[in-house]
Amino acid sequence: MATDYAFTGLEVLGTVAFAVSGAAVAARAGLDWLGVAVLAVVTAVGGGTLRDLLLGHPVTWLHDPWPVWLAFGVAILAIGWLYGGWLRARQLGTTVMFADAVGLSVFTVAGTEIAVAAGIRAPVAVLLGVVTGAGGGVVRDVLARQRPLVLVGEIYALAALSGATGYVLLWEVSAPPEVARWTGVAITLALRLAAVRWRWALPKLPTGRAEQARS
Amino acid sequence: MATDYAFTGLEVLGTVAFAVSGAAVAARAGLDWLGVAVLAVVTAVGGGTLRDLLLGHPVTWLHDPWPVWLAFGVAILAIGWLYGGWLRARQLGTTVMFADAVGLSVFTVAGTEIAVAAGIRAPVAVLLGVVTGAGGGVVRDVLARQRPLVLVGEIYALAALSGATGYVLLWEVSAPPEVARWTGVAITLALRLAAVRWRWALPKLPTGRAEQARS
Amino acid sequence: MATDYAFTGLEVLGTVAFAVSGAAVAARAGLDWLGVAVLAVVTAVGGGTLRDLLLGHPVTWLHDPWPVWLAFGVAILAIGWLYGGWLRARQLGTTVMFADAVGLSVFTVAGTEIAVAAGIRAPVAVLLGVVTGAGGGVVRDVLARQRPLVLVGEIYALAALSGATGYVLLWEVSAPPEVARWTGVAITLALRLAAVRWRWALPKLPTGRAEQARS
Numbered sequence: 001m002a003t004d005y006a007f008t009g010l011e012v013l014g015t016v017a018f019a020v021s022g023a024a025v026a027a028r029a030g031l032d033w034l035g036v037a038v039l040a041v042v043t044a045v046g047g048g049t050l051r052d053l054l055l056g057h058p059v060t061w062l063h064d065p066w067p068v069w070l071a072f073g074v075a076i077l078a079i080g081w082l083y084g085g086w087l088r089a090r091q092l093g094t095t096v097m098f099a100d101a102v103g104l105s106v107f108t109v110a111g112t113e114i115a116v117a118a119g120i121r122a123p124v125a126v127l128l129g130v131v132t133g134a135g136g137g138v139v140r141d142v143l144a145r146q147r148p149l150v151l152v153g154e155i156y157a158l159a160a161l162s163g164a165t166g167y168v169l170l171w172e173v174s175a176p177p178e179v180a181r182w183t184g185v186a187i188t189l190a191l192r193l194a195a196v197r198w199r200w201a202l203p204k205l206p207t208g209r210a211e212q213a214r215s
Numbered sequence: 216m217a218t219d220y221a222f223t224g225l226e227v228l229g230t231v232a233f234a235v236s237g238a239a240v241a242a243r244a245g246l247d248w249l250g251v252a253v254l255a256v257v258t259a260v261g262g263g264t265l266r267d268l269l270l271g272h273p274v275t276w277l278h279d280p281w282p283v284w285l286a287f288g289v290a291i292l293a294i295g296w297l298y299g300g301w302l303r304a305r306q307l308g309t310t311v312m313f314a315d316a317v318g319l320s321v322f323t324v325a326g327t328e329i330a331v332a333a334g335i336r337a338p339v340a341v342l343l344g345v346v347t348g349a350g351g352g353v354v355r356d357v358l359a360r361q362r363p364l365v366l367v368g369e370i371y372a373l374a375a376l377s378g379a380t381g382y383v384l385l386w387e388v389s390a391p392p393e394v395a396r397w398t399g400v401a402i403t404l405a406l407r408l409a410a411v412r413w414r415w416a417l418p419k420l421p422t423g424r425a426e427q428a429r430s
Numbered sequence: 431m432a433t434d435y436a437f438t439g440l441e442v443l444g445t446v447a448f449a450v451s452g453a454a455v456a457a458r459a460g461l462d463w464l465g466v467a468v469l470a471v472v473t474a475v476g477g478g479t480l481r482d483l484l485l486g487h488p489v490t491w492l493h494d495p496w497p498v499w500l501a502f503g504v505a506i507l508a509i510g511w512l513y514g515g516w517l518r519a520r521q522l523g524t525t526v527m528f529a530d531a532v533g534l535s536v537f538t539v540a541g542t543e544i545a546v547a548a549g550i551r552a553p554v555a556v557l558l559g560v561v562t563g564a565g566g567g568v569v570r571d572v573l574a575r576q577r578p579l580v581l582v583g584e585i586y587a588l589a590a591l592s593g594a595t596g597y598v599l600l601w602e603v604s605a606p607p608e609v610a611r612w613t614g615v616a617i618t619l620a621l622r623l624a625a626v627r628w629r630w631a632l633p634k635l636p637t638g639r640a641e642q643a644r645s
Contacts, residue, residue: 027635030634030635031581031583031635032632032634032635033633035580035583035632038581053268054268054274054277059484059485068554082635124280127280142358145360145575150250150253151244151254153249157249157250201247202248204245204248205242205247205294206298206304268483271488335492338495365468372464417462418462419463420457420463421513
């Protein structure tokens with residue numbers, strides 16, 4: 001896939017988006033400059049690393065480390081924006097949510113595509129796509145000691161499952177790769193952003209309420 | 216081991232038990248329906264995935280995904296039970312404890328058996344069994360932001376170590392596989408349940424008390 | 431590298447140091463005896479395990495488990511010291527900080543050396559060294575539900591980056607391995623200890639302050 005520039009474009013977009021989300025979470029948590037860079041890089045490469053380990057593939061960034069340097073550059077820019085006042089502290093929550101949605105959408109589809117190409121059957125490829133898309137954010141949230149977004153609800157895992165399924169269905173009917181990819185990305189992103197905007201959520205279990213107040 | 220139905224029975228039991236524990240933790244934490252399913256699946260396959268990665272084996276569920284679908288089905292049933300009122304909110308704590316004990320017992324022995332079969336020497340195979348048995352619960356607790364059960368005490372790691380050691384000793388004297396397996400499971404389960412029932416615990420360090428109150 | 435006794439010396443030192451830090455964190459958290467041993471072992475082998483998984487190498491301790499037994503022995507000694515009164519509860523914080531700094535310094539250089547030997551290019555080898563050095567502590571802090579030291583600041587990741595870079599530069603100019611190693615270790619350890627002693631820190635972002643108070 002080395003010469004599939006369109007696929008690389010997908011990965012660049014996801015890397016930038018997750019790096020922004022990691023840097024914004026770090027900035028909210030009051031970390032220092034290097035902490036911001038560390039969390040940006042870990043978020044950006046975390047999902048893909050998990051996918052490579054599960055598939056038994058060589059970890060991509062060890063031999064082709066551009067996502068590391070790209071995420072590092074994004075962190076530097078994010079720090080500059082914050083100091084320059086172009087990005088205000090109270091916008092960080094929105095920044096995290098939006099950038100995370102873009103990263104989730106893109107990496108879910110990219111992970112599903114790589115799993116399908118590795119000969120994984122479609123339903124499992126969809127799951128591996130969701131693991132790839134959600135994985136970076138989970139690592140970010142565990143390290144920053146936040147509740148993982150994938151468990152907060154608001155149509156997070158469902159959006160990723162829908163986008164990955166859309167991609168796989170189009171791929172099964174031999175749609176052009178570009179159409180399948182961007183349709184999958186669009187489904188996930190639209191569902192996730194709509195859920196945040198209009199506070200869509202799956203029903204919570206009746207048991208949860210009392211316990212949640214207690215925790 | 217594809218035709219070893221008895222071994223598969225062990226894995227089915229462990230998968231169901233850990234899926235129940237993951238679903239119950241998620242229900243207590245007030246997650247939505249899909250969050251319950253996600254935590255059930257992750258708990259059920261987490262320990263085995265960690266074991267496969269450490270052993271350098273292909274990750275089982277990628278090519279033979281029945282544990283994923285089984286855990287998903289268990290989560291659906293658990294949600295139904297909660298809505299139907301067959302499982303009450305105040306029983307969730309007990310459910311987590313009991314299901315986790317069964318999963319721990321079964322996966323510890325299954326992990327030890329797989330490690331021995333992979334040529335790992337007995338003492339390290341015991342440790343890998345404990346990692347397999349405790350791993351799914353650790354992933355569950357870290358994601359749900361609970362204190363990992365393996366560190367809470369109450370004869371958790373000790374029960375797993377004892378069961379795995381029992382299995383290995385019987386295996387060394389060429390006991391029938393079924394006898395070795397179920398003896399190992401019974402040792403772990405009996406020790407763990409007795410510890411919870413009668414509040415057995417290893418001594419805590421004298422230093423811990425003041426610090427614990429503070430945290 | 432089986433006969434490179436000097437390299438093994440490096441690993442022994444790092445294993446002991448991280449085991450001490452894990453045992454001390456566990457003692458502070460009020461864990462029981464076996465919990466202290468579990469956290470000591472996990473901290474001591476965590477970083478190297480992560481490094482082996484990322485590199486696609488067999489996990490070292492599965493076939494050559496001395497670090498596991500060494501960390502276990504250290505935990506027993508630490509428990510004895512605490513009971514004997516040679517190590518007081520209020521010294522545990524200092525013990526964690528100092529032992530963690532030694533483990534970080536040694537494993538960062540050891541990880542960088544292994545990455546370079548595996549044919550990873552220098553800048554990525556430096557990153558993998560930092561992952562190795564910081565990894566055990568991250569696992570320890572996530573399990574014990576502490577804020578990961580690598581994100582607390584106080585020149586932690588920067589110290590590791592500097593030491594790994596020092597090692598790589600000396601290696602590039604064909605310095606004797608022993609000189610390169612111990613220079614790298616000394617750079618990391620000196621920077622980290624000086625940062626803790628004189629409260630050096632990289633600047634935090636302006637956004638962090640209000641948020642930090644809130645969390």
